[in-house]
Amino acid sequence: MNGGDNGVNGNGSLDAPKKQVSNKKKTARDRLLELYGLFCKEDEVLVVINADPDAIASALAVKRLLRYRVKSVTIAYPNEIRRLNNVVMVDLLKIPMERLHTIKIGDYTKKVMLDSQPSHLPCFENITFDVVIDHHPAAKGWVAPFVDIRKDFGATASMLVEYLRAANLKPSVALATALFYAIKVDTRNFEKKVTLSDAISFRYLFNIANPNLVRKIEQSSFRRSELNYFKTALNEMKVSKQRLYSHLGRVPSPDILVLIADFLSQVHDVAWVFVSGMHNDKLVVIFRCDGYKKNAGRLAEKMFHEIGSAGGHREAARAEVPLRNLPAEMQDFSTKTLMRLTVKHLQ
Ligand SMILES: [Mn+2]
Incomplete structure (x- = not known):
């Protein structure tokens, strides 16, 4: 065992604390x-x-x-x-x-x-x-x-x-x-x-x-079983104006969308990354950007606040939308849908 027990253990020398000191002044x-x-x-x-x-x-x-x-x-x-x-x-x-x-x-x-x-x-x-x-x-x-x-x-x-x-x-x-x-x-x-x-x-x-x-x-960031979703993400990926889009369809957990979005945001000369997927009865969209003169949180809100929950920081955000709230033009959600929706709000 690494570590001395020569401290203040059990020798009875520690009495009840003295009178209350303000938290800031306490040692x-x-x-x-x-x-x-x-x-x-x-x-x-x-x-x-x-x-x-x-x-x-x-x-x-x-x-x-x-x-x-x-x-x-x-x-x-x-x-x-x-x-x-x-x-x-x-x-x-x-x-x-x-x-x-x-x-x-x-x-x-x-x-x-x-x-x-x-x-x-x-x-x-x-x-x-x-x-x-x-x-x-x-x-x-x-x-x-x-x-x-x-x-x-x-x-x-x-x-x-x-x-x-x-x-x-x-x-x-x-x-x-x-x-x-x-x-x-x-x-x-x-x-x-x-x-x-x-x-x-x-x-x-x-x-x-x-x-x-x-x-x-x-x-230890990825499970071997998760690599298949990377394959899907790369196959699905569309690129336009320094923006990467990929919709993965059904995923076993929204965590995989986060892993993939973080991975894709390491690509050179990419300003925005959008990764989406369906989990249980929800559409989950992950937003990433460099945060410089951009605001992922605000964009996520603009895009989804009316039909689901959305928010985050300048550089990272997330939206979750119950599938039943998706308007008709967003049923059959695909990478193209994701792209169309984003372009509308990003001009
Ligand atoms: Mn903590």
Whole structure:
């Protein structure tokens, strides 16, 4: 095992936290002591996450923080993990997790929510959380005894590194790799606006994380079965005025449309990419552009807001339209339909 347990474990020297300090002025040590003050040896802890790399890594870190301070820590998530990189992360790092619906909430004495907030998902709303640590903007409609929300952070994992360091706990290679990958993903390799603290946490992990494991996780982007949809996409593709269009027909999951749109947007001299497909009873359209003097989100809204849900950012957007809402001229949807529709709105 890589990692000293010479920190503040179980020696009884940690008393209840001192009087409340405003969240901004708290040191990492203040936060750690306050967090530790909530748990006792008999606690069976449930960590609830919406499983993505940041949430998974943060949950592992909390498991490590509480290892000798509580009876057990169980990690549970409600969503299906579909993205291949995430599946590989969980497998390679042997992360023990359970599906939330298989868990009896009443079996646990303490509940912790990470990288999310109780009001984010309906299935979180009837759980009473003792701890919430997150970097999303604070949402209304819930309270918890311990709340650490710092929305300027690029990743919850960066916050958890501060807790680990304050506790003098050096993460194992697996934990450090998970946290390192989480920060990479959530900051999109530091292309997003983040804090210096994210960079400090990242640099700290750099010495411990295994770069080969990170690469293995990052490179696992496509399933072999998905390559057929690439073939269809390339066969279907129409190009006009630096715009790529491709309609794939029925797809097993809208995720494949996203993978293909991201792939096609790497083609040189392409300003826009439009990829569509049918999933269940919906038409899904994925929009990509360079975002420079263009706005994918606005275009998606313009095209589809009257018949479905549409929106996104300057560079990436998505629309979902119930098939029954498609007007007559859009029944038998094809690449040509997609092209015609787009040209009308893009002039
Ligand atoms: Mn996150």
